[in-house]
Amino acid sequence: MELKTYTEFKKIIKEKRLEGPIIIYGDENHLIDESIKIIYNIIKSFQEMNIVKLDGENITLDDIINACETLPFMEDKKIVHIRKAAFLNKAPGMTEDFVKNFSNYIKNLPDGIILLLTLQGSVDSTNAVFKVIKSTGYVIEYKPMRGEELQRWVLESFNKNGKVINKYELNYFIMEAGSSLEQLEREVEKVCAYASEEVITKQHIDEVVHKSxxxxxxxxxxxxxxxxxxxxxxxxxxxxxxxxxxxxxxxxxxxxxxxxxxxxxxxxxxxxxxxxxxxxxxxxxxxxxxxxxxxxxxxxxxxxxxxxxxxxxxxxxxxxxxxxxxxxxxxxxxxxxxx
The missing domain is CATH 1.20.272.10 (Zinc Finger, Delta Prime; domain 3)
Structure with missing residues (x-):
């Protein structure tokens, strides 16, 4: 299944539907990192034993199988995270046999395994691993947020900090702080720490926001x-x-x-x-x-x-x-x- 937005991703997490393989990729690195943290937090105890991290630029099929076949420790789920999953593109050193055999293995993942593949940048949509995961699990591409999706993300950030911001001030804040989510998050925290009132005003924004x-x-x-x-x-x-x-x-x-x-x-x-x-x-x-x-x-x-x-x-x-x-x-x- 292809997820279109960060909101859709959070919905499957909230509904506890995430199991099996998932690919997270794209140019919005901040959302990739935030999604990784959210998935890691599914494991409530013994994270050091139930989260296995593998380097996708230097990996073998045996590495993946060994990590996936080991049972979770005092948890019903285990995360195997392949970072920098370069084999989702035509990466040097990754043979066609590896991609073919890995894609076949994904079809029979053990129960309780969350197989997380992440990559900054684009993927090859014709790649066998990508195609299998798209049909049996989840794939999500994070593009830079725009429009209503960006407004919703910033609004939620203010709300999480116990603040209210009206539509005019919200749009003004985004224009002043820029479109980088990492920068926006820092500026939200600064404004919320500065403002003693619950409602954020244009004056609060003007006094502390670093102009993008x-x-x-x-x-x-x-x-x-x-x-x-x-x-x-x-x-x-x-x-x-x-x-x-x-x-x-x-x-x-x-x-x-x-x-x-x-x-x-x-x-x-x-x-x-x-x-x-x-x-x-x-x-x-x-x-x-x-x-x-x-x-x-x-x-x-x-x-x-x-x-x-x-x-x-x-x-x-x-x-x-x-x-x-x-x-x-x-x-x-x-x-x-x-x-």
């Missing part, structure tokens, strides 16, 4: 839309002082202007914000502000801004500027964008 690069890029492009080159360059210099990479900054500027271009085109088609967000799946606070920014331009005007950005991107990547002049190139771009 996404938040600063947003404010930089907002300054550009208001033709305030000095403010935009000031934000750029602050990001460079924080050791943010020039190409990363430029890439995020391009992304935001591209979103503004799409939104401006949607607005010209008389689409409502809800219709626009069905396609873009943005944080509501971010969407509303991007709509405001995009209204300062025409579609052709935004196309011109994109062209300027892409030209600078090409020049940085193809050696027109030496790395010592990347900062100057970005400042020059901001001045051009503000004209």
């Amino acid at each position: 690069i996404e938040s600063n890029i947003f404010k930089m492009v907002d300054s550009i839309s208001r033709k305030d080159a000095d403010k935009a360059i000031s934000i750029l210099n602050a990001l460079l002082f924080q050791k943010e990479e020039h190409l990363k900054i430029l890439g995020m500027i391009i992304r935001q202007i591209r979103l503004m271009y799409l939104i401006r085109a949607y607005l010209d088609e008389k689409r409502s914000p809800s219709e626009i967000n069905r396609d873009l799946k943005l944080n509501e606070f971010v969407l509303n502000n991007l709509i405001k920014q995009s209204k300062a331009y025409t579609v052709e005007g935004l196309k011109k801004l994109l062209s300027l950005c892409l030209e600078t991107d090409y020049n940085l990547k193809n050696g027109t500027y030496s790395s010592d002049f990347y900062g100057l190139a970005l400042e020059t771009l901001i001045v051009e964008l503000c004209k």
Whole structure:
């Protein structure tokens, strides 16, 4: 069975349905780590004896069989965790025989065994092990959270800390703190520790949250839309002082202007914000502000801004500027964008 979200994963844990094989993979490392902790906590006693950890980059079928065939100690379940399960891709050193024989073994796992395979990154969906586990157990891919799923995760984090946060403040918090779950969790803890009141306010957020690069890029492009080159360059210099990479900054500027271009085109088609967000799946606070920014331009005007950005991107990547002049190139771009 393929699980689509972290919420679905927690549901099978809550209902005590997890047994047999499960693959957890993807680019959202924080959720992978959190899911591992949740699965480990199924074992209430003698974890050191009932949780076996194996290295998937250096493993044999005998290692797996020996771990799975040993009975749990004073528990009804045992976890065999294969970390860095590189054989889920075409990993060097992993033979086709290993994958074939392992996939056959999975079909007859002993009762009480939770066989957990984890991998950061993608998997080969045609891999025999992956296909067997998808049909007999669970697979879940964690992609970076967006939209309502991200809002729900942050809201639950505040609630777990005994705090209440309303929708406007929730969206504002996400925009300021960024989209990294690890960063968001740290910032939630900071705000909750700082706020003596139960309800979190915008003032609490402004006073303690570390502004993410996404938040600063947003404010930089907002300054550009208001033709305030000095403010935009000031934000750029602050990001460079924080050791943010020039190409990363430029890439995020391009992304935001591209979103503004799409939104401006949607607005010209008389689409409502809800219709626009069905396609873009943005944080509501971010969407509303991007709509405001995009209204300062025409579609052709935004196309011109994109062209300027892409030209600078090409020049940085193809050696027109030496790395010592990347900062100057970005400042020059901001001045051009503000004209």
